[in-house]
Amino acid sequence: MSQVSAGTTPHSTQFTHENIAFIGAGNMTSAIIRGMVKAGYPANMLMATNPSQEKLDVLANDLGIMTATDNAAALDFAETIVLAVKPQILADMCAALPESKQDKSYISIAAGVSVARIQEMLDAPVQVVRTMPNTPSAIGMGMTGLYAQNNTSTDLRICAEYCLKQVGETLWVTHEDDINTVIAAAGSSPAYLFMFAEAMQTKTQELGLTEQDAKLLVAQALAGAGKMLLENPDTDFATLRSNVTSKGGTTAAAIASFHTANLADIIADAMQAAVDRAREMQANI
Ligand SMILES: NC(=O)C1=CN([C@@H]2O[C@H](COP(=O)(O)OP(=O)(O)OC[C@H]3O[C@@H](n4cnc5c(N)ncnc54)[C@H](OP(=O)(O)O)[C@@H]3O)[C@@H](O)[C@H]2O)C=CC1
Numbered sequence: 001m002s003q004v005s006a007g008t009t010p011h012s013t014q015f016t017h018e019n020i021a022f023i024g025a026g027n028m029t030s031a032i033i034r035g036m037v038k039a040g041y042p043a044n045m046l047m048a049t050n051p052s053q054e055k056l057d058v059l060a061n062d063l064g065i066m067t068a069t070d071n072a073a074a075l076d077f078a079e080t081i082v083l084a085v086k087p088q089i090l091a092d093m094c095a096a097l098p099e100s101k102q103d104k105s106y107i108s109i110a111a112g113v114s115v116a117r118i119q120e121m122l123d124a125p126v127q128v129v130r131t132m133p134n135t136p137s138a139i140g141m142g143m144t145g146l147y148a149q150n151n152t153s154t155d156l157r158i159c160a161e162y163c164l165k166q167v168g169e170t171l172w173v174t175h176e177d178d179i180n181t182v183i184a185a186a187g188s189s190p191a192y193l194f195m196f197a198e199a200m201q202t203k204t205q206e207l208g209l210t211e212q213d214a215k216l217l218v219a220q221a222l223a224g225a226g227k228m229l230l231e232n233p234d235t236d237f238a239t240l241r242s243n244v245t246s247k248g249g250t251t252a253a254a255i256a257s258f259h260t261a262n263l264a265d266i267i268a269d270a271m272q273a274a275v276d277r278a279r280e281m282q283a284n285i
């Protein structure tokens with residue numbers, strides 16, 4: 001056991017390394033485990049289970065973590081289990097776990113599955129921290145929302161926060177429904193920006209530049225703008241926009257076009273659709 005600092009956390013500054021097992025070795029598990037190992041988490045204290053061997057081999061070869069195709073091995077290995085399969089298969093996966101599942105603590109990354117529903121799936125009032133990470137976690141730029149019921153242990157809260165802090169920023173929310181807002185604002189939102197990027201790339205190419213040049217222009221502009229948002233926390237987003245917008249200039253013309261198309265309403269509707277879908281999943285899964 002080694003003691004490490006968990007950085008700034010509302011709960012504690014200390015986290016003691018423990019065995020942690022991830023069930024489901026897909027994109028998000030890979031991102032989180034890579035971040036943890038890179039930050040110094042002992043690889044032999046991490047396990048991933050997955051039905052197909054290929055993804056496990058990549059993680060084992062790259063990182064030296066423990067792997068298994070049988071989810072029961074996760075329960076033998078760790079007291080803390082990360083639920084990282086698709087929401088639609090979570091119930092069947094939990095049902096197939098051995099009885100020791102009722103004695104474990106859980107960190108869920110599944111969208112649209114409530115703490116109460118996870119407890120129902122595991123057939124016991126287990127401790128659960130519900131989280132919502134995003135894919136930029138893969139490059140250490142993730143944003144994760146976390147929620148736990150009041151009776152959740154400090155140890156589990158610290159563990160969940162520690163794991164997710166290795167791949168980016170974390171934010172605790174007070175109400176479980178706020179996790180659905182996190183989905184709309186941060187979990188799903190990288191896809192909105194990739195869509196924006198796709199549209200910009202297409203138009204740049206229509207205007208005559210090559211695909212390679214268009215991708216560079218758009219990616220660097222979006223990355224630079226993102227970095228400015230982060231590096232100017234005391235500046236309103238609107239001010240950053242207005243700093244680009246010369247009176248009567250080119251940006252003003254583009255912004256006016258966005259206003260005419262009601263871009264803000266389009267974005268609000270899309271975010272509401274994500275929240276509505278999360279709530280719908282929560283009601284049906
Ligand atoms: N992608 C994203 O941006 C985000 C996703 N999430 C949540 O993360 C979770 C995982 O998503 P993501 O990583 O993208 O999905 P992936 O499809 O990449 O990963 C899911 C993994 O689960 C494996 N799996 C399937 N059945 C089982 C089983 N019975 N036991 C163990 N593993 C199984 C799959 O294996 P195989 O492919 O071999 O069948 C796959 O590797 C989801 O619940 C999602 O809601 C949360 C935030 C963001």
Ligand SMILES: O=C(O)[C@@H]1CCC=N1
Pocket residue numbers: 111183187188
């Ligand atoms: O689309 C989804 O359901 C998941 C949750 C957030 C991002 N991807």
